[in-house]
Amino acid sequence: MANSPSGDSMLDRLVRILDAFDAHNPQLTVSALSRRADIPKATMYRLLDELVSHDLLARDNTGQVRLGLRLWELANRSAATYDLRTAALPFMEDINQLLGQNTQLSVLHQDEVLIIERLSRPGSVVNQANVAGRMPVHRTSMGMALLAFSRPEIIRGFLERHRELMTAAHPDFHAEIAEIRRIGFASLDGFIDSETTGVAAPILDEAGYQVAVISVVVPRDSGALQPAALALRTAARGIARALHIRDS
Amino acid sequence: MANSPSGDSMLDRLVRILDAFDAHNPQLTVSALSRRADIPKATMYRLLDELVSHDLLARDNTGQVRLGLRLWELANRSAATYDLRTAALPFMEDINQLLGQNTQLSVLHQDEVLIIERLSRPGSVVNQANVAGRMPVHRTSMGMALLAFSRPEIIRGFLERHRELMTAAHPDFHAEIAEIRRIGFASLDGFIDSETTGVAAPILDEAGYQVAVISVVVPRDSGALQPAALALRTAARGIARALHIRDS
Incomplete structure (x- = not known):
């Protein structure tokens, strides 16, 4: 050229x-x-x-x-994100209405969280995420859920490139991602607004690795975390099933 | 270059x-x-x-x-469509749920209908519209509503370029768009599936010209047309208000 x-x-x-x-x-x-x-x-x-x-x-x-x-x-007319977004939108609407909070769909891209879709809600807590915006992996529940459910070589590669940043924020990184995998979701206090907590559940492929993550931001210390996590995990399973049906 | x-x-x-x-x-x-x-x-x-x-x-x-x-x-991160889509999505969800039909948001672009957003619904009638897809103006309720509420010079320019196509499909074109303006919505039988009818209401700027159109496809002859039109006109006003609040 x-x-x-x-x-x-x-x-x-x-x-x-x-x-x-x-x-x-x-x-x-x-x-x-x-x-x-x-x-x-x-x-x-x-x-x-x-x-x-x-x-x-x-x-x-x-x-x-x-x-x-x-x-x-x-x-947009043949976007790689199109099938994922189409499968996820009805479940995102459910979460949006049942939890009354902004709802995001995100993927891991070039070592950052890339937000694919977002439904907002008047009166929901502050949330800086914009569609097609990026967020840091180590500072968000989205990023930690995406990383925890990535293939081992992806986690290793990420750590090689960002070990200092990650271990400064997460001194017990390996124990933490093992725990995220065990409980099936990640939560992290808001890094822009410390009065909020992000909650994120992975959408998994048939091998158990993430293809995306669905997340909300809830007020901190409101007792909303566990119910939100359960709702997100339920929605994430529904989205995974809708994606697999589409593929077959 | x-x-x-x-x-x-x-x-x-x-x-x-x-x-x-x-x-x-x-x-x-x-x-x-x-x-x-x-x-x-x-x-x-x-x-x-x-x-x-x-x-x-x-x-x-x-x-x-x-x-x-x-x-x-x-x-996508600074798309011209972003404000419109953000203002429209909550109202599109309402329409999607209340009418139980696919809901589209479209604009007039380069003499065609360009679909900006779409919410689908399992069990809704057949609808060929895809996000970022294009549809012909003269064959769709979206196109006719967009054209009817365009500035006179835009209607004139469109007719100069597409008079034969338009008048073949709409022999009484001028009476028809006057009627669309009077009743506040357009309806047209589906051109891909003749068992369906498209219904579209314009989202208007403060001068009364369209900035976009919101539409659904309903089964033909079901008595669903008038209620759908009223719901769409209500949603279109809500979207226009949300857009103007954002601008001010």
């Missing part, structure tokens, strides 16, 4: 451009985009014309730039 | 590659991908390596190719 004088390819630049947008920056001026993507402004204007003509990016009437609807369409 | 000998840019080829995947073809062999994207196989292999290294595409263990999770993440 053709490289620019600076040596990075068109695709490198495209990924940096898309990466410049996030939940806090859904719209950017061309200057801000050029700065965040580390692309000279003159080059940025030229790329922008081509990206807008394909509707991968769009300009609003104030000249600000945002992601185009065509990009969303291309990325 | 650097062009290949055939004169199309890297971005043209990337869009064709992403466009080769859809709900019916979530995974493709390299040969099939090369054919569908109209890119020589040798070039395809080279592009594939770079696309996989960025996780825009992914290879599964049988060598088939699918969209990468990173593409999904980049396209």
